[in-house]
Amino acid sequence: MRKIHWLDWMILALLLLFAGYVWTRIEGTLNYKWRWEIIPQYLLHYDQDQGRWTAGILMEGLLNTIRISVLASILALVLGTILGLARCAQNLAVRMLARTYLELLRNIPSIVVIFIFYFFLSEQLIAAFNIDGWARDIARGENAWLWQVFFGDMRRFPSLVSGILVLALFESAFVGEIIRAGIQSIPRGQREAAQSLGLPWRDEMRFVVLPQAMHKIVPPLANQSITLVKNSAIVSLISVHDLTYRTLALVSSTRAIFEAWITTALIYGGLCFLLSLLFRRLEKGSDR
Amino acid sequence: MTDLTPIIQMTDVSRIFGDFRALDRVSLSVLPGERVVVCGPSGSGKSTLIRCLNRLESHDSGTIIVDGIELGEDTRDIRAVRQEVGMVFQQFNLFPHLTVLENLTLGPIRVRRMSRSAAEELARNYLDRVHIPEQADKFPAQLSGGQQQRVAIARSLCMEPRIMLFDEPTSALDPEMINEVLDVMVELAGTGMTMICVTHEMGFARKVAHKMVFMEAGRIAEIAPPEAFFSNPSSARARLFLDQILEH
Structure with missing residues (x-):
């Protein structure tokens, strides 16, 4: 069953409604100020003194996790x-x-x-x-x-x-x-x-x-x-000093709680997803 | 049969599973070159009997001496005996991940410490003997049941054992394949190999056996030369058994 049913639309609509609710809570009630722009430098930043790109603390944490x-x-x-x-x-x-x-x-x-x-x-x-x-x-x-x-x-x-x-x-x-x-x-x-x-x-x-x-x-x-x-x-x-430890440190110094944890979640998620893709391919390869 | 010291000597051997006596004080001696066929109803202990001879099954009491070595807990003794005793199983038990040739050379290379080339030469020689030299590079799953069982026989022979055990070697085969396996076994009998076969193939038994062993309820009920056993079995149970399997 690949066809989209009216029930699928309804589930999708409910999900969007819920996401919207969470969003307004964060925006309105918590009065959270999003500062996504500060995140990239903790992944990779250009070091003026040494004149080259260096890994930020999140990237270092990821490398340690790996x-x-x-x-x-x-x-x-x-x-x-x-x-x-x-x-x-x-x-x-x-x-x-x-x-x-x-x-x-x-x-x-x-x-x-x-x-x-x-x-x-x-x-x-x-x-x-x-x-x-x-x-x-x-x-x-x-x-x-x-x-x-x-x-x-x-x-x-x-x-x-x-x-x-x-x-x-x-x-x-x-x-x-x-x-x-x-x-x-x-x-x-x-x-x-x-x-x-x-x-x-x-x-x-x-x-x-x-x-x-x-x-x-x-x-x-x-x-x-x-x-x-x-x-x-x-x-x-x-x-x-793995990814989680570095994220904790980042959060306590910048207070960018949501941005930091969402970024870390995406990194973990991406890493594990890539691994599962890799294993699936290897498994298919070995079946032949 | 010039040498009269037995190559296998079982004395009062018992094997008990829970409160079931699979073997009940069984004594049997086999001379070098002798061919023994063991038969009897299912559950009578035939398989247990021959599995005890290479200690795939341990015995609870009594003594088993094979080729001068008494079987006990000592793993070195057990392996020494296993090197001299080949075994062919009902379900062939070939190694499915190895080619026919690799199945045959594993024992000689790892146990006999032969070189790969010598082991392969030996293996091809024995594949010739079981009439499937052309199957050497196939995997077991690509062969028919009869061919697989012949490979299994060749695998045991590659260890150049002094004794061969057969545990219902044709029971898992389609009828049209039984004869190709029995033919190989008859040829093997012709070489003077000491053989102990658990089988219901009475034609084969009549042709090659020196001695028939009839088992019932874990005991040996009768030991007789085949002529006497088939024409005039002494025990009533053996007579009934023969009537049942020879009826058709």
């Missing part, structure tokens, strides 16, 4: 695969451990997980491995620019690492479930055939089970990575 998302996705995939395999292990203790980890992360709100992890673990880890000093050395070193491409401002490296770790741990639980479901969808006969050839467990997984499970794993995994991008906003709570 860095965190990409790195956390990779880490979550690695951890999740281990977790998924552990959930299907023969050894009971391994299975129980994996189950416990999963249930803990699944049943505690992500914000609570983040705070617990940040205050109890992350600080200790960073101190123990002297990541602070190590990052500062790099920031002063010659190849600092290369590190900055991947990790942003190296002076903020420890906080970025905490953000990535927290996010990856949290998402690995869900990735693990996706991998487990994929592995368990492979018929038993496949595994028995591999075993009857005398293949060790590792080869059975690598050559028989995982290649077949891939088809079932990839689509939900793509979804999960989009969820991860959205969830990455919570790392702003532990003062990682």
Whole structure:
């Protein structure tokens, strides 16, 4: 049914009416003064002193969000695969451990997980491995620019690492479930055939089970990575300078609440929409 | 059958699922080169019996010694046995994401540590033996059921096992394809391979079996040479079973 029905018109009209109402509330009652013109400079602005275009704080935040998302996705995939395999292990203790980890992360709100992890673990880890000093050395070193491409401002490296770790741990639980479901969808006969050839467990997984499970794993995994991008906003709570954190800062300094948050919403929305388009195309490609 | 030490020795083996005794104190010995056909009504424990021999199923009590190795919890022992014991399944269980040739070479390369070229030569040799050399580069789904089962037989043979187990190899096949698989199995019998077949193909049994094993309710009800078993089964249940499957 591609034809537009009278009901569609009515729904559209109702929506417009509602939008109009919200608009008049903001315009009239709140007496909000729109200042859209100040937003672009926080994305990209021309630096007179250096004579070149530089990223504004929103753009920097977006870049950090992308860095965190990409790195956390990779880490979550690695951890999740281990977790998924552990959930299907023969050894009971391994299975129980994996189950416990999963249930803990699944049943505690992500914000609570983040705070617990940040205050109890992350600080200790960073101190123990002297990541602070190590990052500062790099920031002063010659190849600092290369590190900055991947990790942003190296002076903020420890906080970025905490953000990535927290996010990856949290998402690995869900990735693990996706991998487990994929592995368990492979018929038993496949595994028995591999075993009857005398293949060790590792080869059975690598050559028989995982290649077949891939088809079932990839689509939900793509979804999960989009969820991860959205969830990455919570790392702003532990003062990682991501898009959300920068927006909060922008709002408190300019008071352009609506403009800043609408811009950020559009950026997140656009990013995730692009990702879903990309995954859909990749999926179509792999079907052929 | 010059060597008289059994290659398979099962003693008092039981396997219990909940309160169902799939195997109930089964003892069986098989000599090298011997061909055993196991038959019996469904649910009588035939499949469980041969699945215990390469430990796809674990046994709860009794001992199983295959090629000098006692099967237990030790995974190295289990894998050592599996390398010497080939298995052909009712549902073929070919790896659908690999070509026929890759299906055949996976075991030799990963388990026997053969080079790819040597493994492929071996694989082509065995594809010849099962009369489908031209299908090497196809995927399993592109083959008929009979061809798939012959590939599965070749895949097991590529490991050059000393014993072959067949778990109802023709039960999932369309009638017109059963003979091509049985022909391959008869040819294999001609090479002196030790074979244990769970099957209802009594013509095949009469032709190749040294020994018929009739199972009922988890027990071996009768062991007899095929002539005696078919002409004059000693147990009443075996007689009834034969009447039922040979009626038509």
